[in-house]
Amino acid sequence: xxxxxxxxxxxxxxxxxxxxxxxxxxxxxxxxxxxxxxxxxxxxxxxxxxxxxxxxxxxxxxxxxxxxxxxxxxxxxxxxxxxxxxxxxxxxxxxxxxxxxxxxxxxxxxxxxxxxxxxxxxxxxxxxxxxxxxxxxxxxxxxxxxxxxxxxxxxxxxxxxxxxxxxxxxxxxxxxxxxxxxxxxxxxxxxxxxxxxxxxxxxxxxxxxxxxxxxxxxxxxxxxxxxxxxxxxxxxxxxxxxxxxxxxxxxxxxxxxxxxxxxxxxxxxxxxxxxxxxxxxxxxxxxxxxxxxxxxxxxxxxxxxxxxxxxxxxxxxxxxxxxxxxxxxxxxxxxxxxxxxxxxxxxxxxxxxxxxxxxxxxxxxxxxxxxxxxxxxxxxxxxxxxxxxxxxxxxxxxxxxxxxxxxxxxxxxxxxxxxxxxxxxxxxxxxxxxxxxxxxxxxxxxxxxxxxxxxxxxxxxxxxxxxxxxxxxxxxxxxxxxxxxxxxxxxxxxxxxxxxxxxxxxxxxxxxxxxxxxxxxxxxxxxxxxxxxxxxxxxxxxxxxxxxxxxxxxxxxxxxxxxxxxxxxxxxxxxxxxxxxxxxxxxxxxxxxxxxxxxxxxxxxxxxxxxxxxxxxxxxxxxxxxxxxxxxxxxxxxxxxxxxxxxxxxxxxxxxxxxxxxxxxxxxxxxxxxxxxxxxxxxxxxxxxxxxxxxxxxxxxxxxxxxxxxxxxxxxxxxxxxxxxxxxxxxxxxxxxxxxxxxxxxxxxxxxxxxxxxxxxxxxxxxxxxxxxxxxxxxxxxxxxxxxxxxxxxxxxxxxxxxxxxxxxxxxxxxxxxxxxxxxxxxxxxxxxxxxxxxxxxxxxxxxxxxxxxxxxxxxxxxxxxxx
Amino acid sequence: xxxxxxxxxxxxxxxxxxxxxxxxxxxxxxxxxxxxxxxxxxxxxxxxxxxxxxxxxxxxxxxxxxxxxxxxxxxxxxxxxxxxxxxxxxxxxxxxxxxxxxxxxxxxxxxxx
Numbered sequence: 018x019x020x021x022x023x024x025x026x027x028x029x030x031x032x033x034x035x036x037x038x039x040x041x042x043x044x045x046x047x048x049x050x051x052x053x054x055x056x057x058x059x060x061x062x063x064x065x066x067x068x069x070x071x072x073x074x075x076x077x078x079x080x081x082x083x084x085x086x087x088x089x090x091x092x093x094x095x096x097x098x099x100x101x102x103x104x105x106x107x108x109x110x111x112x113x114x115x116x117x118x119x120x121x122x123x124x125x126x127x128x129x130x131x132x133x134x135x136x137x138x139x140x141x142x143x144x145x146x147x148x149x150x151x152x153x154x155x156x157x158x159x160x161x162x163x164x165x166x167x168x169x170x171x172x173x174x175x176x177x178x179x180x181x182x183x184x185x186x187x188x189x190x191x192x193x194x195x196x197x198x199x200x201x202x203x204x205x206x207x208x209x210x211x212x213x214x215x216x217x218x219x220x221x222x223x224x225x226x227x228x229x230x231x232x233x234x235x236x237x238x239x240x241x242x243x244x245x246x247x248x249x250x251x252x253x254x255x256x257x258x259x260x261x262x263x264x265x266x267x268x269x270x271x272x273x274x275x276x277x278x279x280x281x282x283x284x285x286x287x288x289x290x291x292x293x294x295x296x297x298x299x300x301x302x303x304x305x306x307x308x309x310x311x312x313x314x315x316x317x318x319x320x321x322x323x324x325x326x327x328x329x330x331x332x333x334x335x336x337x338x339x340x341x342x343x344x345x346x347x348x349x350x351x352x353x354x355x356x357x358x359x360x361x362x363x364x365x366x367x368x369x370x371x372x373x374x375x376x377x378x379x380x381x382x383x384x385x386x387x388x389x390x391x392x393x394x395x396x397x398x399x400x401x402x403x404x405x406x407x408x409x410x411x412x413x414x415x416x417x418x419x420x421x422x423x424x425x426x427x428x429x430x431x432x433x434x435x436x437x438x439x440x441x442x443x444x445x446x447x448x449x450x451x452x453x454x455x456x457x458x459x460x461x462x463x464x465x466x467x468x469x470x471x472x473x474x475x476x477x478x479x480x481x482x483x484x485x486x487x488x489x490x491x492x493x494x495x496x497x498x499x500x501x502x503x504x505x506x507x508x509x510x511x512x513x514x515x516x517x518x519x520x521x522x523x524x525x526x527x528x529x530x531x532x533x534x535x536x537x538x539x540x541x542x543x544x545x546x547x548x549x550x551x552x553x554x555x556x557x558x559x560x561x562x563x564x565x566x567x568x569x570x571x572x573x574x575x576x577x578x579x580x581x582x583x584x585x586x587x588x589x590x591x592x593x594x595x596x597x598x599x600x601x602x603x604x605x606x607x608x609x610x611x612x613x614x615x616x617x618x619x620x621x622x623x624x625x626x627x628x629x630x631x632x633x634x635x636x637x638x639x640x641x642x643x644x645x646x647x648x649x650x651x652x653x654x655x656x657x658x659x660x661x662x663x664x665x666x667x668x669x670x671x672x673x674x675x676x677x678x679x680x681x682x683x684x685x686x687x688x689x690x691x692x693x694x695x696x697x698x699x700x701x702x703x704x705x706x707x708x709x710x711x712x713x714x715x716x717x718x719x720x721x722x723x724x725x726x727x728x729x730x731x732x733x734x735x736x737x738x739x740x741x742x743x744x745x746x747x748x749x750x751x752x753x754x755x756x757x758x759x760x761x762x763x764x765x766x767x768x769x770x771x772x773x774x775x776x777x778x779x780x781x782x783x784x785x786x787x788x789x790x791x792x793x794x795x796x797x798x799x800x801x802x803x804x805x806x807x808x809x810x811x812x813x814x815x816x817x818x819x820x821x822x823x824x825x826x827x828x829x830x831x832x833x834x835x836x837x838x839x840x841x842x843x844x845x846x847x848x849x850x851x852x853x854x855x856x857x858x859x860x861x862x863x864x865x866x867x868x869x870x871x872x873x874x875x876x877x878x879x880x881x882x883x884x885x
Numbered sequence: 886x887x888x889x890x891x892x893x894x895x896x897x898x899x900x901x902x903x904x905x906x907x908x909x910x911x912x913x914x915x916x917x918x919x920x921x922x923x924x925x926x927x928x929x930x931x932x933x934x935x936x937x938x939x940x941x942x943x944x945x946x947x948x949x950x951x952x953x954x955x956x957x958x959x960x961x962x963x964x965x966x967x968x969x970x971x972x973x974x975x976x977x978x979x980x981x982x983x984x985x986x987x988x989x990x991x992x993x994x995x996x997x998x
Binding site for chain 2: 042044045046047048049050051052053055056073076077079081082
């Protein structure tokens with residue numbers, strides 16, 4: 018008897034039986050199955066017995082034996098049990114307000130950050146996904162031979178849309194879309210706005226909520242629909258409907274009235290526009306172009322098919338379109354015309370040239386995702402550490418539960434349910450944090466308009482649900498499994514030590530410190546770089562200069578004459594591009610070798626007007642004809658990169674004309690510090706008209722003269738858009754951008770430090786609570802402050818040291834790469850940022866430990882040791 | 886005839902429970918049927934039939950008799966109820982009545998040769 022009881026029936030079938038079997042019948046069935054198992058074991062051996070046991074379990078799997086939730090046999094009350102779990106969990110949370118706050122606050126911050134990152138990424142990848150007809154909308158694209166083999170284009174010849182009703186069956190509606198940067202004039206102010214010219218059917222295919230007016234407003238050709246943003250900018254709080262404005266497209270001015278205003282798009286729309294205009298009013302639409310030219314103008318074309326249409330049936334129609342196009346325009350044959358699903362536009366954006374979706378801004382997505390995951394990891398680790406420690410106060414509860422007959426899975430479930438509660442709270446708070454604090458700040462920085470739209474955005478619910486599940490499991494599974502693994506005997510005897518000093522906690526803490534260090538280093542290094550760049554010498558004197566744009570060549574001379582007449586203007590110089598902006602690139606030939614250089618065509622006095630610093634040679638001399646025709650000035654980088662010595666006799670060749678270098682100027686920054694300084698050639702161009710005028714003002718007059726210059730400008734060019742600015746302002750936008758990034762990094766660094774210190778505080782104080790008698794006894798026996806602090810501090814100092822090495826090494830690698838990708842000129846990750854990070858962390862540790870030591874110093878050992 | 890409808894296996898098991906008297910439960914019935922008739926019946930089929938017979942009121946059951954081989958689990962022990970006894974009785978009388986009506990010749994296999 019005993020010998021055969023050494024064997025047991027196979028475990029998994031047995032568990033399966035327990036799992037499915039109706040509890041009322043389980044005892045009888047399992048008993049019979051066991052008995053048969055031992056019978057078989059005796060007669061036929063172990064393998065057979067096991068096999069038969071398995072077969073029996075399967076054969077018992079009958080309707081009558083399977084447990085059902087509403088079985089009349091069911092006497093369990095799961096609901097009461099769950100209620101009990103939540104009640105105990107809630108009481109525990111309330112009882113430990115401090116630690117609950119640390120967990121919930123940390124997780125809520127993490128959820129907030131993740132939400133912002135998610136919204137930013139979703140805004141790129143889920144563009145247009147809230148359109149109800151998205152599955153029925155397709156874009157017509159064509160494939161043709163391009164420079165790099167076959168290429169697919171998002172635009173298509175305009176007349177194709179006329180063929181759609183004939184050639185394609187089952188098309189509900191179709192629209193052409195053409196985006197134009199046109200000048201919008203309202204109340205004598207001009208703005209540069211993105212107008213989208215569409216067919217009225219556009220408003221049927223794409224559904225927008227309207228603030229004012231109705232979607233059919235575009236049926237009237239002289240009405241436009243504005244976005245919420247533009248309407249606010251133009252009209253403020255006044256009622257926008259019926260207001261008048263005019264658009265200047267291709268130099269023609271046309272008057273429109275506002276027929277509608279869209280509700281805020283929250284950056285979630287596929288198209289990027291400020292106002293919608295009926296395409297029949299586009300100046301090109303009224304022109305009677307020859308057939309071939311009409312086919313040459315290309316724009317986006319979208320169709321909406323009937324619900325449930327098989328797209329493959331349209332092949333023949335699309336092929337006909339291809340052949341029609343190819344007979345009209347045989348020089349530029351289409352290979353084929355296809356339909357691209359609206360829902361695939363973002364995903365396939367890199368395969369479609371000139372498509373709706375341009376570039377996907379991968380780098381900021383990565384940055385935000387990394388920051389969000391840093392914060393999430395910090396918060397989750399805090400929670401894991403604290404909840405393991407917290408469980409040490411509930412060891413007895415766990416022991417009793419186990420003795421009474423709780424299975425481990427039930428204990429795990431209990432802890433997870435408490436965890437779920439914390440996470441739910443955290444998600445709720447995180448949404449509030451994100452909605453009211455993080456998002457407004459981020460929108461400001463990134464000039465975005467993101468919003469948590471719980472009512473209309475289904476994806477956000479999926480995201481929040483996934484977050485809840487993920488955080489609950491990741492943060493709760495380890496503590497739950499660890500805590501439920503103790504033997505009840507050890508617990509109740511009081512032998513169970515819970516790991517406040519466990520390796521696992523130390524590893525998590527090290528990891529947290531490392532992340533905190535990396536965040537601090539990133540923030541500090543970025544601040545440092547910004548500081549250095551803000552004070553960087555631009556290579557020329559930017560003060561007292563104004564740049565004015567010249568929209569067309571006929572305005573150049575009148576404008577120049579009028580501006581020169583101003584008293585405060587000392588000198589005027591024209592240039593094709595201007596320093597502080599992008600400068601066109603040209604190919605240069607020197608000694609039969611080709612080089613890519615930036616070429617700045619300008620009037621001969623331009624280098625002097627700009628106060629470029631001469632390093633060798635001379636500036637242009639307007640008196641010399643040779644200077645006007647065959648001389649250039651170059652910068653130092655040019656000399657260095659070509660390996661030349663100035664002065665030199667060889668000539669360089671540009672546009673198959675040869676020039677001699679008459680002067681070298683010191684390097685100056687034409688574009689922002691994100692890019693290195695390119696070799697530049699300044700050519701005194703004989704052209705008499707330029708795109709920009711640079712005005713040198715009498716000292717201190719630049720800012721105050723801006724208004725009068727703008728006025729003169731508008732008098733000369735009434736239909737234009739004035740984009741003039743001070744030379745000192747040319748990098749303003751870039752500075753704002755990098756300051757935004759700096760703010761995000763600083764914010765994440767501060768948050769990381771706060772979270773790490775909160776977690777540390779929780780750990781230290783819980784540790785202290787459980788060892789307070791230990792410390793008091795030491796105190797009684799005369800341990801001084803130093804000894805006590807050292808005892809408590811030692812472990813954290815070791816962790817800090819390890820984290821310093823890791824964090825230092827990682828931040829040197831990661832942050833340098835990050836800075837490199839951002840700036841050509843940066844401070845690098847030097848001793849200062851790393852040292853700063855380490856010191857901050859050390860201070861945090863010292864402060865945390867100090868606060869606990871202070872508790873002991875103040876405590877009366879007698880009261881603590883007496884209490885039991 | 887308002888009767889006790891018993892299937893073939895039901896009848897067999899009802900009889901076996903009667904034979905085993907106070908010690909009738911799944912495995913014992915299985916063994917008894919095997920010994921008496923040589924038939925190998927699946928244990929789950931026996932359980933199903935036992936449950937059905939109990940629902941019909943032919944059997945009564947109680948829990949008891951835990952053994953070590955069963956991992957300390959009790960058996961469900963079945964006994965025949967009064968209705969069950971009546972049912973067997975009626976089935977038996979019906980059989981006998983029918984058997985008695987068969988003409989003797991039909992049983993003589995040499996007839997007709």
